[in-house]
Amino acid sequence: MDSIQFGMSPDDVDASTPAEMTPLFKPPSVAPEAPRVQPLCPPMTPMVGSVTHSSFTMSNQPTSVGSIPAFLPPTPSVDTSMPVPQLQNIVSTVNLGCKLDLKQIALQARNAEYNPKRFAAVIMRIREPRTTALIFSSGKMVCTGAKSEDLSRLAARKYARIVQKLGFDAKFMDFKVNGWVQNMVGSCDVRFPIQLESFCLTHSQFSAYEPELFPGLIYRMVKPRVVLLIFVSGKVVITGAKEKRDIDEAFTSIYPILKSFRKH
DSSP, rough: OOOOOOOOOHHHHHOOEEEEEEESSSOOOOOOOOOOOOOSSSSOOOOOOOOTTTOOOOOSSSOOOOOOOOOOOOOOOOOOOOOEEEEEEEEEEEOOOOOEEEEEEEETTEEEEEEETTTEEEEEEETEEEEEEEEEETTTEEEEESSHHHHHHHHHHHHEEEEEEEETOOBBBBOOOOEEEEEEEEEEESSOOOOOHHHHTTTTEEEEEOOTTTTTTTEETTTTTEEEEOOSSSSEEEEEEEHHHHHHHHHHHHHHHHHHHHHO
């Protein structure tokens, strides 16, 4: 069979193609994809607590007081092993404001004794608080044995009331704790043995130690002016104080010295 030729070139076909024959749907134009840049190093994770540009912003607003962390000063070291001395005896005086018949008081009062040949005062005792009173004919009274200043005042009032009930016009006058307390005695136990011989040699200016006469070392402190009785067992007695703070101050001063002479 002979081939059929239409006698048209490809250019003639394109030129003669009607517009209706062009396709109605055209695919949307796609922008060319930007080339990807390979990072030179991997991204770094910010450290905990580091400041980033996004979190660090300058602001003109005042910072609230609550947002500022409070500064706590360091707590001073305290020697918790140091014991606290306890009061053992307070000697105080009071003026009853009248003359007294000591024989009558000794005969009528309970727990009272009077021997003028041995001592020119009535010795009276009560159980609560456990104290002893020395009552003189001039109206002066000395109260001893109380464990605190308040108990000494309470005991002195009770003795004055006893004298009142015996028919005397006794008053409670001139009892001033700071001015009339004559002697305070405190005691403490450091709970370790002490080298009294070495202590006395090192502090011979203030110490006296004669174990044949007295088993304790006698230490006379200048400030505060008190006397300490120090025993080899670690017991310490502080006498001659006018106020409780004198006992505390004296023991605070002597305790480091006692530790340096501790028996091992």
